[in-house]
Amino acid sequence: MLVFVGLPMCVKADLQPIRNFSLSDGLPSNIVLDIFEDSRGLVWLATDAGLFEFLGEDIKFRKELSRLQGERINSICEDEKGNLWFSARGVGLCKFDGNKLSIIQLDSVAIENDITSLIKSSTSDNLILASSEGVFVCDVQNSKLEQACDSCKNPVLKIRQYQNKFVANGLTQNRNFEFEIESGKVLEYSIDSNLPNVYFGLQNDPNTLKDVLKSGKPFTLHTNTGKKFVCDVTEVEENEKLGFYLLRYFEKDIEKQKIVKLTGGLLSDLSVEKMLGKYIINTIFLRKGYDELWLGTHNQGLILLQKSKFAYLDSDLLGLQNSLIQDFISDKQGNFIVASRNEISLIQDFKIKHSLKAKDLCRLCNGKFNCSKNLSIYKLAVDKDELVWISTSKGFFTVNTNSFQLEYIGITPAKNFVFTDDNELLCFWQNQLQFYTKSGLKSQKPIFEFLKSATIDVSKMIATDSSIWISTRQKGIVRYENHKFSIFNRRNSNIHNVINDILVLPDSTIIAGGNNGLIYKIKSKPNKLVVVDSITSLDGLMGTSIQGIQYLSDGSLWCGTNLGVHRFEYNSWGNESELQFNFWNSKGGYLDQTGEKSIIDENQNIWVKAKNRLLKIETSPEIGKIFESKISLKSIRIHNEDWEADSTQVNIWTNAPIEPISFKYDENDLTFTFGFDFCQNDSNVRFRYLLDGFDDKWSNWSESPQAVFSYLPSGDYILKVEGKQLSEGVVMPFGFQIKVKTPWWKTWWSIMLSSLLFIGIVYLAMWLYTYFIRKREKARTKQFNRLIGLKMKSLQNQLDPHFIFNALNSIQSYILEEQKEKALEYLSDFSNVLRKNIGNANKDFISLSDEIAYLRLYLKLEQMRFSDKFSYEINVNASINPYKYKLPPMLIQPFLENAIKYGLVGSEKKGNLDVSFELEQDGYLRCVITDNGVGRKKAKGLHEDSNIKIHHKTLSITKDRIKLLNKVQNNGRVYGYSIEDLADGAGLPNGTKIEIGFPKQ
Incomplete structure (x- = not known):
């Protein structure tokens, strides 16, 4: 008997995937100094190369701001009229109303060239400016500057407003202060022995903790390792559920940073969890309605800490020393048993409690053979008695997860096996399928042997009440039923020979997938398998290699491909309605497309075995759900030339149409481009459209965000657009009216005038004709x-x-x-x-x-x-x-x-x-x-x-x-x-x- 050796471990989850957006992705500069979302939902980036609108995966260059390209923009804010204000080094204070850029000439040249931060006062029309010469109140109507207070003359890095007070962070330690403009009251903060204490990992009073973090007061931060630092907060980003805070502290006069996350009263260190210590962070940003944090860095561009359904458990944290994971299972207690080629680990509560090496298994063989160098672990399974069976190249071992007793059974080597309904084992070894009893005796059931000419790879074995199903990567599907083995593949059942995974649903329907970009729905008949339907790329399937098929209790069918993870609504498959599905790719957090085997835990979450780590997919629809984005009109082209809109037709900020958009009669070759207002994954969105008054039915779903109409007749139309992010599956509607004017010769007055003229000509012609007829007849x-x-x-x-x-x-x-x-x-x-x-x-x-x-x-x-x-x-x-x-x-x-x-x-x-x-x-x-x-x-x-x-x-x-x-x-x-x-x-x-x-x- 052997016992597993303890080893601590935790699973990484929540905001785990990190995405970068830098120069190689189209960012004009890797130095991002400020990120600001205005009242219209537009996101702006202040960079070392100018001011730009950020669309989530793309940068929009506004020609009105070309004057500032190459200039350093330090800070951005917005006034009550929706105008943007920002500071540009070497240029000064700037105002942008969506149409025109204005440079505000201040009465102090030194101040206008060195504005480090600015905000709009919530109690007046003034701007509050921070600079190396202190804090100033700017009367923008008269371009006048006044010192904010008598003590506001020290250099300031950041300034923000909290509870009608202004909090200023000095450039150096011990220079923080708060002030009120109306009363002139100033309170300076210094380090003393009475600083508030803040702890990681402990439950704190959330209201008290928020007040400490937002007030600008210094505090003492106690870390998980026992260290403590005197910190202040330079930036705050919060929503109803959580808050993020950019901390600043000094070690030996060297400024350092931390990003902390507050959920309820629990404070966590994101800098350590996400390994952000290598980044110099200028600003943090939390978009309205989202839980994903953006970081503006000094040399790395933008960093997104992405909320995701996917969490990863690496093999090094499993104690497997970066070995490839061979197999894994879970028991009814929620424990995981993970096996590499020569090692097994037992995981409880996401911590490794016990582990076994190949040499530990060999000790139980009593010298029957030398296995320390040649033993390989292949497969794990749990029988009806909750006993874990381990198949190896030297036979079977069993382990009891309650007592942790390990025994050597022998029987036969097996690369794959399954328990039958009569508690026997069907084992696959060296191209042969054979039944054994648990005591090691060969069963009287028939033996099935593949041809020796090719090495057969069995991808999965499933036992049901009446049948056993075996999927292979060379010969298709093998069925054992009524004491008989049968092979079904392309030759006799129109099923691909390469089958990576197979699943039997509660209604006895068989789901299978291989490498041909098809998911089969199969019905079993006495002498054949019938493919009753399939999911293809036309139905939304992306990728060709199908792996890890699972069916959950909510009626959803899941699978992975070489491009991402799919979730299908099984009840919508085969109905007249459209197949409903979701899809996540690498930009959605699915970073490892090598997953093969998958299991379902007691919470209906899916665990996937990748090469050297485990992937957890939280299948609850609320997990990873983000704020629903809106569709907006991006551009209009007429005869392949950009349409220059004005404020009477579209909103100059958002390009949203002011209905209806009117075009001349000869401006009827139109291309409309639309998209989600802040899209972080363009490859995972689909659109369709219908021009009401012209089209009879919707276009097909497409990755193309364009609606093209050639030689559109004159008339009034409504362009209806529907878009969906496949990771969400929610269809978002969008629409606006367009009008193609009637040419002048088709207007009522033109038709009336033409009719009168025609009648006059006809009357004259008839009179002349009659006159000449009479003359001739005479x-x-x-x-x-x-x-x-x-x-x-x-x-x-x-x-x-x-x-x-x-x-x-x-x-x-x-x-x-x-x-x-x-x-x-x-x-x-x-x-x-x-x-x-x-x-x-x-x-x-x-x-x-x-x-x-x-x-x-x-x-x-x-x-x-x-x-x-x-x-x-x-x-x-x-x-x-x-x-x-x-x-x-x-x-x-x-x-x-x-x-x-x-x-x-x-x-x-x-x-x-x-x-x-x-x-x-x-x-x-x-x-x-x-x-x-x-x-x-x-x-x-x-x-x-x-x-x-x-x-x-x-x-x-x-x-x-x-x-x-x-x-x-x-x-x-x-x-x-x-x-x-x-x-x-x-x-x-x-x-x-x-x-x-x-x-x-």
Whole structure:
């Protein structure tokens, strides 16, 4: 039996992680002399290189303060109007109203060049200035300086106000004093034997202790090591829960510092706990609503003592001499047993009570083997009897944590093992899984052996009531169920072969993760595993290597990755709603991403085994919770150029929009950049937005803090933004109105004016159109009237008395000659001719078929009248449909009459009259009249009488008709006719040829 040897230890927690912000991070100077938060929540840094706005992870350079770049700014304060006041060495007293920097000319050049500290008096409009020449009251309205009091002439380093009194810290020891301006009362403090006593680690009266620390009185500080110092306080930062104080003390005339923290009545030494002794601290700063302390140092820039959910227990404090931690467990009493490769420690109340070396284990082997150099500790587990089992390369050992008795069991070496529901051990050793009883006998259960070709690494083993689950980093998941081993991986279950961790939830769901950036949700079926869902980067998972999966009683699922720690709301996984999660990375305090195994203690906190330390994660949602930051508008760009805002549109201090922000109609290519007002972890924030009035749904959550809109239509919109810090999970809303003005040509007055103008133009156009239509119709009517008149004249000429008289004579002759049939036939044809003449006189166009029928009747009458003096023939080209083509009536007949009367009748030979109709490609119809009469020249000599004049009059009327038809009826081609004299082979006249053209109707 061996007993653990005692060793003291404590766990580091609360404000543990330290973050620096220096030149390499964008800080203009590593000398930070003052940190100030104004009434708007803006944080300002007074540095050795100027005055700058601090955004938490970034510096904002205000161009209005460019005059002070490179100048030393000592101190900052704010007046009741929100103006900033600060002192700049070599420049003097400065005022900044958010828009303009003013240099206040004081009546003392020495004072304005050497202001070490300044504050705004709470009882007047004056500033209180501290300098190497003492303390002065500054009337800023008149730029006048007055000594604050008769004894206020010693050099002063810092000045502050407490209970309507001013506390001044002199540059040297024993030079502190307090004073009141109105009464002129001065109280100087000196070191004497009656100084108040202040102790670390002891409960003090908080009100008395606060009064001592804030009053400016010297006091005696008693440390944990028994030393004591005479101290005074140069800076105070407090909130409702705690206070931080920057102390100053002297050792052998050398000034030194301490930062102390007061919680309740307990005072602690942060300088020792956080190892801050190497820093020269100029100022301390506690932001409103936060518990995290910022330090402005002399050469190290800014230091943040960060509140965190993460606390670390290093292996050197565990007595493991910087060894890598192999495994750790906890029992029901809250004890931790931590094992390195060759050492074990028992921890109670965060102090090491007992420890064992490998050689201590070997003493129990009774010389069975030499293990002092070769024994390696692999795995720890607690059985149902609260007995701790230790697997090693030489077999099993057990230890009772109550009596601390250690025994050697043997059985088998095992790199990993688990207790089954029937209290046996399933051990993994040299690629083999085998069951053993606790007494060391091999079980009758089957043995499972992996192929010898690869070394298998078992990452975790879990035993449930009916199954045993083994995750491996080469072969996926192994299940033992119903006396049978089964392997599930990519080949048969769509599960990655590398599984780093596995967990079985109360509802029998299996959660597993490997190195592929997926967390599997798996259901077990008789012969297979079914992946029912997974968490990926699309759901918010960051990192690829999944380790340390745990499920807590509050329904949260935790895991670590190579990038940070995740907390998922398990009930939101798989619902239609968005998966709810939190995430912490290195800037949130998770400084070691090498964690593998994890356990849950009795307080539902998670402990993670890293390489050479333990990590405690306090899972309570209130632990590490900070004040909820607000989202603010950072900038606006129009067509990729910065928008210069003025005080009428945005607040010149915070850039907060004064609603609505109005843009011109052509300023519609917009980029809005937003962010949290004081963000300490830009990589851990997400945003989404919706432009109400333009978008139908929210954008996806994104790391990008920008909302981009190209060619935004004119209108009124509300830009809604939601942001969340993943470490908090709280969605913060933000929104403001924007307006893209309507272009002038779309305004109501422009539309009305344009409408009136359009109506006027339309009215004028319609009037002109109507005027010209009427004018044209009037002309057309006149032409038609002339045309009708000519048609009537043509009808009259065709029905002249000679024609009628000749026709009647012919009928009389047939009757006298007793040719009754011919007389009747002639009379019938004559009446048809008269009827068609009268009928066609009222028509503008008739079909070619009707015209041919009329011409046949007319030629037949003339043939009978002249006793068959001539013959005639009418031919129509086969391509012509006589019923389709239209032509004016009474236009061809005068030419036929002329050919018969003056060409054929006067000829001694029998005459021939041919009429043919031809069609051209464009639909132009040609009527060709050919006769073999005497010709026009001889006919003129033979007929020098009145009839020829009548004939000329008829042709003249026909010509006028053709001209009028061309004016009112043409479609590109024109009506026309031509007459050609024909001759025989000897050149003698042999008739005429007439061509009449008709455009297509």
